[in-house]
Amino acid sequence: MKPYKHLDIITATFAVVLILSNITSAKIASIGWLSFDGGTILFPLAYIFGDILTEVYGYAKARRVIWIGFAMNLLMVLTFWGVGALPEDSLWGLQSSYDNILGFVPRIVLGSFVAYLVGEFVNSYILAKMKVKTGGKKLWARAIGSTIIGQFLDTTIFLLIAFAGILPWSLIGVIWITNYIFKILVEILLLPVTYKMVAWLKKEEDVDFYDTETNFKPVTIK
Numbered sequence: 001m002k003p004y005k006h007l008d009i010i011t012a013t014f015a016v017v018l019i020l021s022n023i024t025s026a027k028i029a030s031i032g033w034l035s036f037d038g039g040t041i042l043f044p045l046a047y048i049f050g051d052i053l054t055e056v057y058g059y060a061k062a063r064r065v066i067w068i069g070f071a072m073n074l075l076m077v078l079t080f081w082g083v084g085a086l087p088e089d090s091l092w093g094l095q096s097s098y099d100n101i102l103g104f105v106p107r108i109v110l111g112s113f114v115a116y117l118v119g120e121f122v123n124s125y126i127l128a129k130m131k132v133k134t135g136g137k138k139l140w141a142r143a144i145g146s147t148i149i150g151q152f153l154d155t156t157i158f159l160l161i162a163f164a165g166i167l168p169w170s171l172i173g174v175i176w177i178t179n180y181i182f183k184i185l186v187e188i189l190l191l192p193v194t195y196k197m198v199a200w201l202k203k204e205e206d207v208d209f210y211d212t213e214t215n216f217k218p219v220t221i222k
Contacts, residue, residue, distance in 0.1 A: 022073060024038035043183070084103050132212055
């Protein structure tokens, strides 16, 4: 297997972005008529990293990073839950604050995990397939197109699983529109950065992978 110089750094950054996004999602912010969870600010970067990974290293490498990100998020949730379950020191007095911020609600955790896996794998799959069909051209169309579909599924699945029957549908609708539009705009605005990163990594790693014979199953033994 060919050693890569920067794949480990990208993997670590990707996982950190996911963890920070989930933690900051505990806050629902409001600016004017816009309502959104705090994770919306950082989470779009996960899809940009997904685009870069698939474009440069291919679907198989992106799949591995996606599962690493999932595992790190699961570790975070289990750690927060385990620490929260420990007996509280009587002099501390902040258990309720800890539970409110870091004590994840099962529905939110489930929604986050399912939405993440579906959205990321669909995003990577579409970009990889489009790359083969376009002969590696029109990265802008492949990056935006895959994100439009991936983020649509991600945002919809998360809000339905996490908040249906809990928050008013009007608020869920506002959060959906705000989150979705913001994530797509971030993808578009950062396209120049994506182009530069892709070009630099392809040169640095001496690789430009095409998934012509790739097994696209989300889980594979090999």
